[in-house]
Amino acid sequence: MKARTSLLLLFLPLLVTGLAAPAAGQQVIAFGDSLVEGFGDADGVGWPQRLRKILRKSDKSANVLNFGVGGETTSVGVTRIAGAIAQGADILIIMEGTNDVDDILNLQISLPTVVANLDQMTRKVKAAEIEAVLATIIWRPPTAGADKQSVVTQAVTGEIRELAFARQTRLIDSYRAFDPIFVDDPFSEYYFKGFDPVGHLNEDGYQRLAEVSADILQGVDNVPPVIGNFSPGLVTKVISKNIEIRIPIYEPQGSSGLDRQGTRLLINGQEAGAVEGNVRKLEVVHQGSKELGCRAVLQLRTADRAAEPHVYDRVVGVYDIEGLTVPNGDVDFDCRVDGFDLISISQRFGARRGDELYNSFFDLDFDGVIDEDDIDIVRGAFGNSS
Numbered sequence: 001m002k003a004r005t006s007l008l009l010l011f012l013p014l015l016v017t018g019l020a021a022p023a024a025g026q027q028v029i030a031f032g033d034s035l036v037e038g039f040g041d042a043d044g045v046g047w048p049q050r051l052r053k054i055l056r057k058s059d060k061s062a063n064v065l066n067f068g069v070g071g072e073t074t075s076v077g078v079t080r081i082a083g084a085i086a087q088g089a090d091i092l093i094i095m096e097g098t099n100d101v102d103d104i105l106n107l108q109i110s111l112p113t114v115v116a117n118l119d120q121m122t123r124k125v126k127a128a129e130i131e132a133v134l135a136t137i138i139w140r141p142p143t144a145g146a147d148k149q150s151v152v153t154q155a156v157t158g159e160i161r162e163l164a165f166a167r168q169t170r171l172i173d174s175y176r177a178f179d180p181i182f183v184d185d186p187f188s189e190y191y192f193k194g195f196d197p198v199g200h201l202n203e204d205g206y207q208r209l210a211e212v213s214a215d216i217l218q219g220v221d222n223v224p225p226v227i228g229n230f231s232p233g234l235v236t237k238v239i240s241k242n243i244e245i246r247i248p249i250y251e252p253q254g255s256s257g258l259d260r261q262g263t264r265l266l267i268n269g270q271e272a273g274a275v276e277g278n279v280r281k282l283e284v285v286h287q288g289s290k291e292l293g294c295r296a297v298l299q300l301r302t303a304d305r306a307a308e309p310h311v312y313d314r315v316v317g318v319y320d321i322e323g324l325t326v327p328n329g330d331v332d333f334d335c336r337v338d339g340f341d342l343i344s345i346s347q348r349f350g351a352r353r354g355d356e357l358y359n360s361f362f363d364l365d366f367d368g369v370i371d372e373d374d375i376d377i378v379r380g381a382f383g384n385s386s
């Protein structure tokens with residue numbers, strides 16, 4: 001026991017400095033499906049070889065092995081990974097699950113089983129004293145054969161984010177790197193143009209993925225906080241008044257962490273709910289019907305604790321409330337048409353579609369501009385309620 005303690009003390013300084021600057025000759029294995037193999041890359045190398053090139057700028061003998069097999073699902077990967085582990089490495093990146101999306105849709109596998117497979121892979125890697133790094137899967141392009149809106153893809157991604165939190169692994173957020181909400185036209189910029197029912201990347205896409213991966217391995221935080229699978233979620237359109245709203249937010253291991261003070265949920269523009277958790281995972285939680293009004297617009301504001309914080313501020317969902325209708329002219333969704341609606345519209349007066357101030361909720365006649373005509377609609381409905 002005593003010897004063990006002193007051994008730990010001996011290695012402690014090494015461990016601390018080891019985090020800041022990885023040892024020379026870092027060995028990395030990239031494990032997964034065709035997105036690891038590099039399908040669609042006209043240069044034929046994929047992101048692992050591009051990652052190696054980046055790592056070698058600071059570590060001449062760094063190596064990245066490509067263990068990608070096209071078409072593989074996590075049910076197969078969970079066994080095959082033993083061969084990758086046997087190679088020996090400092091880091092093993094697991095990026096798999098894209099092909100499971102189709103199987104989930106065909107009811108051939110459940111989402112929890114896919115997560116259990118990824119968890120098992122993570123445990124096997126850790127048991128071999130190799131650092132496991134998880135990666136989320138990328139968006140499906142609208143031209144994909146299935147899951148064209150990436151609903152299942154996002155659900156898998158949310159679970160991988162949660163798994164990375166639960167197993168305290170670093171996370172390469174490939175999904176975030178090609179998210180059309182944050183990235184301009186990713187499908188024409190970064191995606192393979194040939195026949196592709198799943199969604200693969202082109203040279204620029206794989207280069208981007210290599211750069212995002214290099215940031216994570218080198219401890220550079222360029223990623224804003226990401227959200228997980230939340231309630232009421234993406235598919236629900238109508239919610240009951242007493243639903244619990246719960247949105248998990250992540251800043252994975254090795255990133256700068258979440259700013260709890262700067263995290264809030266806005267419902268119809270008003271602060272609501274409570275924030276729970278810690279720097280790696282926060283949850284905003286809300287229960288209560290009054291704030292929901294006749295329609296609930298959920299907006300999440302949060303940021304990380306990087307020297308120059310990365311901000312997340314966007315509407316995550318809009319829900320109608322069961323049994324209630326929004327009176328025409330009620331732009332703040334509190335079920336009444338009154339002076340507050342007039343004020344809300346006048347604050348956006350003159351905004352046109354495409355302007356930052358423009359929001360279709362306030363453009364009551366949907367003509368692309370918030371103006372006198374919209375105010376007239378509110379005046380005409382003044383005093384109405386539901």
Ligand SMILES: [Ca+2]
Nearest residue numbers: 221223255304
């Ligand atoms: Ca961050």
Ligand SMILES: [Ca+2]
Nearest residue numbers: 330332334336
């Ligand atoms: Ca109102």
Ligand SMILES: [Ca+2]
Nearest residue numbers: 363365367369
């Ligand atoms: Ca208008």
